Amino acid sequence: MFSVGDAVVYETQGVCKISEITSMTAGKVTREYYVLKPVYEDRSTVYVPVDNDAVVNSRMRFVFTVDEVNTIIKNVSDGNAMEWITDDAKRKEFCVNTLKKGDRAELMRLIGMLYSRQSELKEQKKHFHIADERYMKEAEKLINEEFAYVLGIDRKEVQNYIAKNIN
Structure with missing residues (x-):
């Protein structure tokens, strides 16, 4: 699991920092989301559902060393x-x-x-x-x-x- 402050790469968005983990409600369903801020594009924000392993595991990873x-x-x-x-x-x-x-x-x-x-x-x-x-x-x-x-x-x-x- 990722934490606030982690640097990650999200698909084609590039390097992002996890700025927070927040709850959002759509309809009657409330889910937790990673809030990603691309490092080199400060006007963008990406929301990734924490509980969607398929998305998190295939599209998001820690930056390299x-x-x-x-x-x-x-x-x-x-x-x-x-x-x-x-x-x-x-x-x-x-x-x-x-x-x-x-x-x-x-x-x-x-x-x-x-x-x-x-x-x-x-x-x-x-x-x-x-x-x-x-x-x-x-x-x-x-x-x-x-x-x-x-x-x-x-x-x-x-x-x-x-x-x-x-x-």
Whole structure:
């Protein structure tokens, strides 16, 4: 169970702090909710039912530790490159599922695949697909927010930290 003050990652909302646990009534049913405040989006609030194990267990987790972040970076640098998915529909499905799942190691591999393709196309003076750009930005946002929070650095410094620790 989570407690007030815990830092968690909630699905695609990114890093959140549990600001309180409150009771809310809908109809005749009163339930307890975690009140999540996204760390990097102060105008948002997310309510997660405490008693809904399916939601809590699949969509919410504690943020990583520094050691876990460094392990993810190391594992990605150990030659786990992802091949480009040429079929647009399959690539879209893969990207959407990877973003939804939120597995940070898979997101890192997704970013690597998209970045490699973007660089390739740039050399050929061709345009990167707008959808692929959007997937890359969303994956980078999730990675940058959690890694910055855990490492105590600015989100803009995360890519440099990763690059420095990959080599």
